[in-house]
Structures are given as C-alpha cells and as structure tokens.
Amino acid sequence: MCDEISDDARLKHEDPINYYLKHFHDQEIMGELRWSDPYLYFQISRIHYIQELKDKTLTSKCPDCGDEIIQGEWGEEYCNSCGLVTRSTYDYVGGFKIYLPYGLK
Ligand SMILES: [Zn+2]
Structure with a gap:
C-alpha cells in the first residue's frame, strides 16, 4: 500500500502526462490540475480524447x-x-x- 503511493508520487514527478491520464477520472486530482496548470490540463484532456478515439476505432474491428x-x-x-x-x-x-x-x- 505504501509502495503504491510512492510509485504514484514518482510517476507524477517523472511522467506527469501519464500520471494525469491514469487519474483522468479522478475529479479531485484533475480539478486541482485545472487550477494549478491549465495548459497541462488542456493537453491531458486532448491526449485522453485522442486515445479514446483510437480505442473506439480499434474496438470496432x-x-x-x-x-x-x-x-x-x-x-x-x-x-x-x-x-x-x-x-x-x-x-x-x-x-x-x-x-x-x-x-x-
Ligand atoms: Zn471476425
């Protein structure tokens, strides 16, 4: 449990994009990002949108x-x-x- 938290903290530090993508449905984390770094928030939203589109294309074949x-x-x-x-x-x-x-x- 402790390891999981530190892994998450490390991911946030080393790879914020993947960190926020992983927590995209966490309103608290995403709400905080929206205020602290609107540009990153916008970037994450766009990546998430593209990934969902890809996923839809993939699962339709x-x-x-x-x-x-x-x-x-x-x-x-x-x-x-x-x-x-x-x-x-x-x-x-x-x-x-x-x-x-x-x-x-
Ligand atoms: Zn078939």
Missing part, C-alpha cells in the same frame, strides 16, 4: 478477421463475419468463462 463489430440485442459486441464475441457485459456463458479480446463492458 474484429481482431481475427478485421471485419466490422456489431452490437447484439443483449449488449454484446461480436464480429459480423466470424461471430467472435469481442466485448460483453458477462464473461461467462453457460457456466464457462469465455475470452473477450476487448474485455468486459
């Missing part, structure tokens, strides 16, 4: 065949061609754990 990923009526996402389920709200089907390339929703 099948990792196996590259075809389009579509969403099923139960919220699961699967490949239009090969049927590979890439994302779902559960990773168990009929008592078996299934591998989801893009993880849980």
Whole structure:
C-alpha cells in the first residue's frame, strides 16, 4: 500500500502526462490540475480524447478477421463475419468463462 503511493508520487514527478491520464477520472486530482496548470490540463484532456478515439476505432474491428463489430440485442459486441464475441457485459456463458479480446463492458 505504501509502495503504491510512492510509485504514484514518482510517476507524477517523472511522467506527469501519464500520471494525469491514469487519474483522468479522478475529479479531485484533475480539478486541482485545472487550477494549478491549465495548459497541462488542456493537453491531458486532448491526449485522453485522442486515445479514446483510437480505442473506439480499434474496438470496432474484429481482431481475427478485421471485419466490422456489431452490437447484439443483449449488449454484446461480436464480429459480423466470424461471430467472435469481442466485448460483453458477462464473461461467462453457460457456466464457462469465455475470452473477450476487448474485455468486459
Ligand atoms: Zn471476425
């Protein structure tokens, strides 16, 4: 627990961009940055936005065949061609754990 805190402090010092990206959803940390360094805050927001866009582009293609990923009526996402389920709200089907390339929703 103690190590985790000092690692975080070190990351903040050595690599502030990654530190703030890691804590992007922490309102306290980001609120503080917004006041102390608005320029860095703006930069982090932009990087975060670009990363999310990339993530969306990535998860809309099948990792196996590259075809389009579509969403099923139960919220699961699967490949239009090969049927590979890439994302779902559960990773168990009929008592078996299934591998989801893009993880849980
Ligand atoms: Zn596919």
